Amino acid sequence: MNVVNDANNVICDYIPRPAARLDCEQSIHERTHMNSNPQSVLDTIGNTSLLALRHVVPSNGARIFIKLESQNPTGSMKDRMALAMIEAPERDGRLKPGGAVVEYTGGSTGVSLALVCAVKKHPLHLVSSDAFSKEKLDHMRLLGAKLTIVPSENGKQTEKLTRDMIREAHRIADETGAYITAQMENTDQLDAYTKMAEEIWTQTGGRIDGFVQSVGTAASLRGISATLREHDERVRIVGVEPAESAVLSGGPSGAHKIDGIGAGYVVPLWHERIADEIERVSTDEARAMAFRLAAEEGLFCGTSTGANVTAALRLAERLGPRATVVTIMCDTGMKYLKSFSQTLDAAS
Known part of the structure; x- marks a missing residue:
């Protein structure tokens, strides 16, 4: 069973050595959940689950795990x-x-x-x-x-x-x-993503070959990638941007409808060393994947998550079946019900 239930649990099932499995099981019981007795709703932020995709997967590619940031209080990372x-x-x-x-x-x-x-x-x-x-x-x-x-x-x-x-x-x-707070240039937020990366590293038991995340302010990709590389410099880092406004990969600025990413210019927190490569995903591809995740995985997410999983599938195919790729469910699709409904109505 390739499911990680929360940040106290790490992936055990793909570790082949019995001794490694024992250490993994011990860590589940010995670690204390930092938010087990929250004093306010703010104490419930973070320590989200990591889940293996079971149906939206490449035919002969890496396993894909998705960090369920929809579990945060507002439903967003x-x-x-x-x-x-x-x-x-x-x-x-x-x-x-x-x-x-x-x-x-x-x-x-x-x-x-x-x-x-x-x-x-x-x-x-x-x-x-x-x-x-x-x-x-x-x-x-x-x-x-x-x-x-x-x-x-x-x-x-x-x-x-x-x-x-x-x-x-x-x-x-x-x-x-x-x-x-000036989110486009605020470096205080990087600490939040360092902590998120540590959760991912623990949950995967250090077995991660690729990480995929869309670029808005660039803070999440920058903070997470730096921390993962400190653990293992071989982790492949992929940034995701709208195909209609692919400025990070040298394209022109343009209009798109993938919420929360693609500012239309190279944002201040971005630098070329953050990612090993950039994937372009169109609004239509991102929306179609969001709908597919809902129908096939029961994961109701927004278009930025759709873009993430689209790019993660591409990376998974390149890395092959022995690899593990992690990406982010940025938020819940409940925030997009009106726009999603319009798409469904138009299709019918």
């Missing part, structure tokens, strides 16, 4: 980075108790920041757009955030839209004195 981006400035005094926070967001980061700021009592002003799902925007408001909406061109994500949102967030911060 961005809970990790939001907590890191608030707690670091709280510790060093950049963000005072009760101090206001401002950020630009495509959705998931905003929801996660709204959760963290609600618990920590920081007023939050978010700059977003009608290009992103209404479910996410409503979620932010319900968690107490104030929203400024920057209009898009026909609901598409473009470089201009990203830069317009950033400009508006900085304007608000300058006028109000609020602390701007």
Whole structure:
């Protein structure tokens, strides 16, 4: 059985030596779950499960495991980075108790920041757009955030839209004195992904040959890849970007509809050493894979996860059947019900 139930468990079944299996079983019982008695909802962030895909798999390729970040409180991996981006400035005094926070967001980061700021009592002003799902925007408001909406061109994500949102967030911060988390250039969040990488390393028992993740701010791929390479420099790292806006692999900037990735320009946290290669995945491919994961694996996810798994399948085919590939379920598909419903209605 190739399933890892939570961050206290590591993959045992593919370790061939009985002694290795015994050590693996001991680690399951000896490690204490850090969040077994949470004092607040923030204590439940992280330590998510790792699951083997059983049906969406290559015919003669590597096994693919997916990290279920949908288990975080808001249903997104961005809970990790939001907590890191608030707690670091709280510790060093950049963000005072009760101090206001401002950020630009495509959705998931905003929801996660709204959760963290609600618990920590920081007023939050978010700059977003009608290009992103209404479910996410409503979620932010319900968690107490104030929203400024920057209009898009026909609901598409473009470089201009990203830069317009950033400009508006900085304007608000300058006028109000609020602390701007500035996710596109914030290095505080890297610590969150170092911890996530350690979870992956433990859960796989150190048996990982490839890691695949889509690029938004580039923080998750940068933090996770650096830590995995510290453990084993042979791990193959693959970044994923929208085929319609493949700027990291030398293509032109363009419009796409894969939520949370593909800013349309080379983001500040990116550098070429982060990934060994870049995979291009189109919006249609990402959406089709998200639907396939729901129907075949029971995993209801967003389009960035669809892009991840599409690229992971390609890597799995190249690495072959003796390898193990890990990718991320970035968030839950519940955040995209309206847009997914429109696609289904159009198809019928």
